[in-house]
Amino acid sequence: VGVKESHQMTIFRIIAAILHLGNLEIQGERDGEACSVSSEDEHLSSFCGLLGVEHSQMQHWLCHRK
Numbered sequence: 001v002g003v004k005e006s007h008q009m010t011i012f013r014i015i016a017a018i019l020h021l022g023n024l025e026i027q028g029e030r031d032g033e034a035c036s037v038s039s040e041d042e043h044l045s046s047f048c049g050l051l052g053v054e055h056s057q058m059q060h061w062l063c064h065r066k
Helices: 005-022 042-051 055-061
Strands: 026-029 034-037
Touching (some): 005 042, 042 055
């Protein structure tokens, strides 16, 4: 396709992270008014590792809008 190998690996890393994000288990709380993500979730760890983001921050911002 003409994409450099270094760019291909970046694209693959992003796609893999998105797929892991889709496998996260988000638990609803307070009759759907709140949610949480387990800190032990392996998919969250993989997502954060692939994109280089902080685990605790991603866990927080997946469940909070502000």
